[in-house]
Amino acid sequence: MSKARLATAWLGGCSGCHMSFLDMDEWLFELADLADLVYSPIADVKVFPPDVDITLVEGAVANEDNVELAREIRANSKVVVSFGDCAVTGNVTAMRNPLGDPLGILEAVYVNAPDRNGVIPAEPGIVPPLLPQVQPLHKVIKVDAYLPGCPPPADRIQRAVEALLAGDPSRITGEDIRFG
Amino acid sequence: MRELRTTVTIAFNDVEVEAFADETVMQAARRNDVFIPSLCYVEGLSVWGGCRMCMIEIEEDRRLRPACATPVNPEMEVYTDTPKLRAHRKAILELLFAEGNHVCAVCVSNGNCELQDMAVACGMDHVRYDYRSPRRAVDASHPKYVFDPNRCILCTRCVRVCDEIEGAHVWDVASHGADAVLITDLATPWGDSTSCTWCGKCVAVCPTGSLSYQGTAVGEMEHSVSMISRLAVARSRGEWLDPEAVS
Amino acid sequence: MAAPIDLHEVAERELSERYGFPWRIKACMSTACLSAGANQAYEGMEQTIEKEDLALEARLIPTGCMGLCSRGPLVRVLRRGTDEIMYQAVNKEVAIDIITDHVRDHKPVETNVLDHNIPFFTSQEKIVLENGGVIDPNRIESYVGHRGYQAFERVITRMAPEEVIEIIRASGLRGRGGAGYPVGSKWALLAAATGDTKYVVANGDEGDPGAYMDRTVMEDDPHRLLEGIGIAAYATGASQAYIYVRAEYPRAVERLDRAIRVARRKRLLGRNILDTEFSLDINVRIGAGAFVCGEETALLASIEGRRGTPRLRPPYPTERGLWGAPTMINNVETLANVPTIMRKGAEWYSSIGTEGNTGTKVFALAGDLVNTGLIEVPMGVTLRHIVEDMGGGIPNGKAFKAAQTGGPSGGCISSEFLDTPVDYDSLRNLGSIMGSGGLVVMDEDVSMPEIAKFFMAFSMDESCGKCSPCRAGTVQLHTLLERITSGAGTRQDMRDLEHLCHVVRDTSLCGLGQTAPSPVLSTLHYFRAEYEDMLVSEEATNA
Ligand SMILES: Cc1cc2nc3c(=O)[nH]c(=O)nc-3n(C[C@H](O)[C@H](O)[C@H](O)COP(=O)(O)O)c2cc1C
Numbered sequence: 006m007s008k009a010r011l012a013t014a015w016l017g018g019c020s021g022c023h024m025s026f027l028d029m030d031e032w033l034f035e036l037a038d039l040a041d042l043v044y045s046p047i048a049d050v051k052v053f054p055p056d057v058d059i060t061l062v063e064g065a066v067a068n069e070d071n072v073e074l075a076r077e078i079r080a081n082s083k084v085v086v087s088f089g090d091c092a093v094t095g096n097v098t099a100m101r102n103p104l105g106d107p108l109g110i111l112e113a114v115y116v117n118a119p120d121r122n123g124v125i126p127a128e129p130g131i132v133p134p135l136l137p138q139v140q141p142l143h144k145v146i147k148v149d150a151y152l153p154g155c156p157p158p159a160d161r162i163q164r165a166v167e168a169l170l171a172g173d174p175s176r177i178t179g180e181d182i183r184f185g
Numbered sequence: 186m187r188e189l190r191t192t193v194t195i196a197f198n199d200v201e202v203e204a205f206a207d208e209t210v211m212q213a214a215r216r217n218d219v220f221i222p223s224l225c226y227v228e229g230l231s232v233w234g235g236c237r238m239c240m241i242e243i244e245e246d247r248r249l250r251p252a253c254a255t256p257v258n259p260e261m262e263v264y265t266d267t268p269k270l271r272a273h274r275k276a277i278l279e280l281l282f283a284e285g286n287h288v289c290a291v292c293v294s295n296g297n298c299e300l301q302d303m304a305v306a307c308g309m310d311h312v313r314y315d316y317r318s319p320r321r322a323v324d325a326s327h328p329k330y331v332f333d334p335n336r337c338i339l340c341t342r343c344v345r346v347c348d349e350i351e352g353a354h355v356w357d358v359a360s361h362g363a364d365a366v367l368i369t370d371l372a373t374p375w376g377d378s379t380s381c382t383w384c385g386k387c388v389a390v391c392p393t394g395s396l397s398y399q400g401t402a403v404g405e406m407e408h409s410v411s412m413i414s415r416l417a418v419a420r421s422r423g424e425w426l427d428p429e430a431v432s
Numbered sequence: 433m434a435a436p437i438d439l440h441e442v443a444e445r446e447l448s449e450r451y452g453f454p455w456r457i458k459a460c461m462s463t464a465c466l467s468a469g470a471n472q473a474y475e476g477m478e479q480t481i482e483k484e485d486l487a488l489e490a491r492l493i494p495t496g497c498m499g500l501c502s503r504g505p506l507v508r509v510l511r512r513g514t515d516e517i518m519y520q521a522v523n524k525e526v527a528i529d530i531i532t533d534h535v536r537d538h539k540p541v542e543t544n545v546l547d548h549n550i551p552f553f554t555s556q557e558k559i560v561l562e563n564g565g566v567i568d569p570n571r572i573e574s575y576v577g578h579r580g581y582q583a584f585e586r587v588i589t590r591m592a593p594e595e596v597i598e599i600i601r602a603s604g605l606r607g608r609g610g611a612g613y614p615v616g617s618k619w620a621l622l623a624a625a626t627g628d629t630k631y632v633v634a635n636g637d638e639g640d641p642g643a644y645m646d647r648t649v650m651e652d653d654p655h656r657l658l659e660g661i662g663i664a665a666y667a668t669g670a671s672q673a674y675i676y677v678r679a680e681y682p683r684a685v686e687r688l689d690r691a692i693r694v695a696r697r698k699r700l701l702g703r704n705i706l707d708t709e710f711s712l713d714i715n716v717r718i719g720a721g722a723f724v725c726g727e728e729t730a731l732l733a734s735i736e737g738r739r740g741t742p743r744l745r746p747p748y749p750t751e752r753g754l755w756g757a758p759t760m761i762n763n764v765e766t767l768a769n770v771p772t773i774m775r776k777g778a779e780w781y782s783s784i785g786t787e788g789n790t791g792t793k794v795f796a797l798a799g800d801l802v803n804t805g806l807i808e809v810p811m812g813v814t815l816r817h818i819v820e821d822m823g824g825g826i827p828n829g830k831a832f833k834a835a836q837t838g839g840p841s842g843g844c845i846s847s848e849f850l851d852t853p854v855d856y857d858s859l860r861n862l863g864s865i866m867g868s869g870g871l872v873v874m875d876e877d878v879s880m881p882e883i884a885k886f887f888m889a890f891s892m893d894e895s896c897g898k899c900s901p902c903r904a905g906t907v908q909l910h911t912l913l914e915r916i917t918s919g920a921g922t923r924q925d926m927r928d929l930e931h932l933c934h935v936v937r938d939t940s941l942c943g944l945g946q947t948a949p950s951p952v953l954s955t956l957h958y959f960r961a962e963y964e965d966m967l968v969s970e971e972a973t974n975a
Contacts, residue, residue: 090290093311094282097290102318103335138318143311147924151310155290182310184301185289234744235899237939249938254744269938276935280904313928314908339897358739358897361722363907365897 009058009170011036012044013088014078016071017098017139018064021156022089023047026061028159039170053077059169061088061152065098066140070133079146084169088162090155090184092142097155099139107135150174153184193259198266204257211239211252214265221265222274222303224281224392225340226253227410229417230349233341238274238303241265249273275309283314284363286321286335287393293406294394300338301393317363324369326376329399330388334366336395343367343387343396346413350420355381389413436699436706437572439581446577451512455490455535458508458565459522462497462652463644463683464805465504469523473505476527481535490535493574496652498565500552501805508565509534520546551821552803557784559792560645560768561808563653569687572694575655581700583774584659588666588710596667597623600770602778604790609635609726609763610841610867610943612856618760621750622668625758630670633754634661635731636677636684636764639723640839641890643870645794646764648806650677650684653768654691658701658714660767663774665712668760673714675764676731678721688716723840723894727942728761730896741896742942763868765794785811789855793869799836800875802827809854816850819873830875834958838867840887840894841947843954844880863954865947880959881966884952885913891948902945905936909952921967930956 015023023046029036043057044050053074060082066075079085090096101110111125126132142148152165161181168176191206197219204213214221215228224236232253239252244262249270252263264270281287281300289295303309321334344356344367355378359368369375388396389409397406419425450456459474474494481490498506503520507530510516517540519530529541558564567574575581587596601616622630634657638646649657661673677685692714695701703711717735719725725740732753734740753759769791773781782790789811795818797804802824809818815835819825826832834844837854843864845852852858856866874883892906912929915921933949933956940946956963 087311094288095316096288099316099318100286100288100291102316103286103320105320141311141316143313144315148311153310177310178308180305182308183305184287185292185295185298232744234941237899237901237941240939251744251941256746272931273935273939276932277900277905277939280908281900283908284900284904314932315911317907338900339903361724361897362893362895362903363897365903 008038009040010043010054010056011040011166012042012053012057012060012078012082013046014044014053014060014062014064014074015046016062016064016074016092016142017067018089018091019097020046020063022061022063022091022154025089025154025156025159026162029163030159032163036166053081055081057082059084059086059166061086061166062092062142063088065091065095066136066142066145067098068133068135072136072145075142075146084149084174085142085146086150086152086165086169086174087142087148088152089157090153093151093153094184095139095141099141102138107137111135150177151182152177153182155185157181193257195257195260196262198264199262206257206259208257209253210241210250210255210257210261210263213257214252214263219265220306221252222306223253224299224303224338225342227342227346227390227417228414229421230342230345230390230413233345236338236340237277240270240273242267242270271307274307278304278307278309279312279314281338282309282312283316284319285337286318291403292336292394293397293401293403294336294408295404297404297407298394299392321366324375325399326374327378327381327399328376329383330375330385331397331399332367332369332375333395333397336393337367338393338395339365339367340392341367342390342392342410346386346390350413350417351382351384351386353380353382353384356387386413433704434697434699437576437581439576439585442573442576443579446573450577453489453491454512455486456493456510457490457530457535458493458495458510460496460498460504460506460565461494462501462564462648464497464501465506468504468521470505472524473507473522473527476524477507477531480528480531484531484536486531486535490531493568494570495566496564496569497561497648497806499556499561499806500546500803502803503546503805506546506565509540516548518546518548519544550803550824551817552805552807552824555813555817555822556808557792557810558808559772559784560649560656560765560794561653561806562772563656564648564806567653569652569654570690572655572691572698575653579775580655580771581659583771584662584700585706587663587774588705588708593623593667593669596663596774599774599778600667603773603781604778604785604788605766605769605773605781606789606856607763608765608769608793608868609761610838610865612866615762615766618750618762619664619668621748622670622758622760625750627758629672629757630668631754631757631759632661632665632668632670632673633728633731633735633759633761634673634675634764634767635726635728635761636675636681637719637723637726637731638678638681638764638868639721639726639894640841640868640870642798642872643796643839643868645796645806645869647681647684648794649764649768650675650681651687654684654687655695656768656771657688657764658691658695660770661714662700662705662712663770664760664762664767666710670760671711671713673712674735674754675714675716676719676725676735677716678719678725680721685716685718692716722896723890724896724942724944727944730942731761732759741898742944744941765869786853786855788857793854793866795869795871797823797871797873799873800826800830800878801873811855812853814851814853815845818854818871819850823873826873826875828875830877832873833876833878834874834880834883836864836872836874836883836951837870838865838947838950839870840890841865841943841950842867842870843950844874844883844958845954846958863957864950879917880955880962881913881917884955885910885917887951888913888948891944895944895948899939899941899945901936902940902942902948905932905940905945906948908932909936909949913952916963916966919966919968921963923967926963926967
């Protein structure tokens with residue numbers, strides 16, 4: 006059997022899910038026998054590659070770069086997985102949503118806060134503009150499986166990846182889908 | 186002193202069990218360890234029937250019925266776990282999650298929350314509907330407790346326990362529809378309430394992190410619904426009355 | 433205590449007075465005509481009669497609704513020995529002309545004559561509205577002069593309660609509040625219930641947008657409602673009654689209050705009515721205009737002074753209603769049928785309409801029609817007859833697209849079903865309902881998903897918030913409809929919409945939530961292509 010092409014991506018999240026992924030410790034060696042990690046924030050690949058079998062996406066969709074990457078992931082992946090609460094629900098990243106227009110929040114943080122230099126960072130092409138509302142991943146692209154948790158503990162990730170590699174995401178159930 | 190209650194036979198998912206003739210399907214299910222989800226039902230408090238998680242199917246009845254408010258009928262055949270019920274319950278849960286601001290990761294009740302548990306039990310792994318992200322102010326004016334309406338699912342357990350067990354009726358619902366919200370007294374801050382006795386029963390029965398003790402951090406809040414049920418049931422049976430004193 | 437009213441004598445006096453004038457001019461003073469300026473027209477006629485010294489010749493009578501509201505203000509001129517002439521769009525000038533030209537000079541004002549031999553009028557069968565445009569709602573004598581309270585008197589002096597219930601049962605009358613529950617059976621339930629006090633409640637909440645059948649009865653024929661309640665109370669052993677009216681109907685409240693005061697004075701209400709053993713008091717309760725307060729258990733909570741939210745049934749109100757006492761709720765139009773049934777008999781009543789759907793139904797005809805207004809037709813007439821003949825068809829050469837019945841709880845019926853008889857069962861089979869009698873006709877330009885969205889917005893705003901599927905579900909259904917009608921909807925949105933409709937319908941606590949998805953489901957059923965045409969294209973979805 007040829008090795009699966011696995012990717013992980015990081016949108017608007019704290020990277021905690023990736024930390025938890027690394028917590029799988031020695032199982033990562035077994036995983037390496039089953040799949041090649043073709044794209045990941047921990048693998049320093051710049052461009053999302055084609056023909057990916059499974060992509061785990063951490064983080065909510067919070068800015069325009071997130072949207073762009075999400076679409077690229079969708080176009081090049083067979084199975085897209087919302088990985089962790091931010092991707093699944095918006096979670097902490099989306100806690101700005103009730104406050105409305107992000108500009109007000111940026112002002113509060115960068116302009117009105119006493120320890121800041123009074124400018125909202127703006128660097129076209131580098132600092133991506135925020136979306137009016139943070140969205141869970143499935144509101145932007147079609148998602149095939151969900152792995153909630155903040156972060157999902159390593160053993161859950163392992164069971165989920167095993168299920169995905171076996172082509173049966175319906176096995177991700179019970180306590181493995183607990184939020185929080 | 187307790188009367189002998191008549192029993193009847195009913196079936197849950199094709200398994201026959203004994204039920205009391207004067208109880209509800211929910212009560213029969215709980216005594217027989219049959220799982221029927223619910224978020225507003227508390228044994229000992231009045232039946233509210235608002236969360237609609239406990240809908241069941243009954244043989245030869247076209248409509249779904251709420252188990253909490255459906256009396257037991259001899260020979261009735263109840264189904265609690267059909268594909269339709271599962272799909273409907275999941276949808277109702279999604280509606281509840283989309284309605285408020287339920288951020289488990291930063292909630293005092295994380296790990297001790299009936300809503301969170303219910304999502305696990307019902308296999309709800311994401312919300313199809315748009316999050317409404319309402320802006321709701323937290324009321325932390327009470328010296329002992331905090332009310333966070335962002336986490337409130339309007340089950341009204343607090344309203345009922347305060348009115349029916351404590352007898353204070355501090356809580357009630359104001360406004361209607363999507364704007365419905367819990368209030369204390371006449372919509373004044375809880376800390377200013379002159380009717381609140383600080384008994385904490387509302388906090389004990391809250392299914393989510395909406396009502397909590399001041400100073401609890403993420404995941405530290407523990408509710409105690411069973412304590413309230415014990416209280417209510419014992420009281421209804423007059424268990425603590427001095428037999429000498431009651432004549 | 434004052435002596436009770438002598439109905440026979442009052443009726444005699446009223447009749448001799450009525451024919452003492454060669455001319456009688458009846459001016460509609462109902463809400464629709466008033467808002468079109470009926471007051472000024474009335475004053476114009478009053479002053480001209482005075483000025484022309486015609487006070488002994490012509491009697492001016494303010495009346496209730498004549499039906500064709502879109503042509504108001506309406507005036508009927510009756511001259512002894514000739515056919516009546518009906519006038520439309522009577523402004524102050526026309527009103528003056530009616531007196532000077534028609535009454536004084538015997539030359540009708542041709543420009544404003546309305547042919548009353550059109551199907552809009554001739555196809556009607558008036559029972560509930562029989563006094564509309566005929567009597568002066570503010571004078572009990574006017575009602576008594578048209579056989580008012582005759583049935584009531586006979587019932588309480590000469591009939592046993594069971595006999596009354598039997599007649600109502602045999603008439604086949606079904607509740608006009610929407611569900612069509614057999615009225616005789618409901619009365620029998622209350623009659624069988626035990627309790628020191630029993631209540632009858634007339635439901636005049638009438639929350640459907642555009643509906644005004646019950647308002648018209650309460651405003652234009654208040655004594656008919658009192659008589660119907662009186663008969664119901666006698667038959668069921670109730671001694672207290674309430675009329676629940678929405679606050680948006682101040683004129684109904686005012687006229688009912690006056691009617692109740694007068695009826696009390698005349699000993700038609702109160703203790704020992706007409707010197708019998710029967711006592712009954714009626715009180716008006718004003719609701720704050722919430723749609724859900726028309727639902728019977730919410731209505732009862734509201735009367736008790738509590739929050740107007742529905743509660744679980746059983747127990748049904750006939751077991752435990754107002755303050756725990758047995759209570760029966762009937763719709764205003766339902767009760768307005770009762771005096772005539774008792775006067776003319778069950779057999780007569782059941783000969784009107786069809787088997788299982790006897791009698792008449794009042795509809796508020798609205799939308800894209802030549803004639804709109806209030807009509808009362810025998811049950812079972814076809815939708816086509818109502819739309820094409822009575823309504824005069826669709827204006828501006830447009831085609832009929834759909835008829836909406838039952839308001840926010842109902843559905844849309846497409847043109848291939850125009851020959852469906854309008855009755856409880858046929859409409860239900862088409863996925864709509866009779867409802868309380870709203871009937872909105874839509875022409876080819878109307879977008880069905882937009883209509884569904886309109887009604888969903890209504891249900892969302894009117895949800896009481898008690899149960900989660902209705903409270904949160906209507907919001908999400910509305911959001912989905914907004915997305916679809918704005919052209920941003922996907923196939924997934926369509927699937928979510930349809931599934932959520934089923935969830936809200938199957939799991940909501942009361943009729944509001946259970947029927948809120950109906951406008952969506954019925955338009956999805958008959959006009960699905962319209963939704964699909966609005967979706968974003970597949971390529972755009974996949975991009
Ligand atoms: C949301 C909702 C609104 C209702 N509104 C009215 C109303 O405005 N008027 C009415 O007579 N019945 C209304 N009903 C029906 C009443 O609950 C009740 O069935 C009716 O008044 C009984 O009278 P009937 O038997 O004469 O039809 C409503 C029901 C629901 C669920």
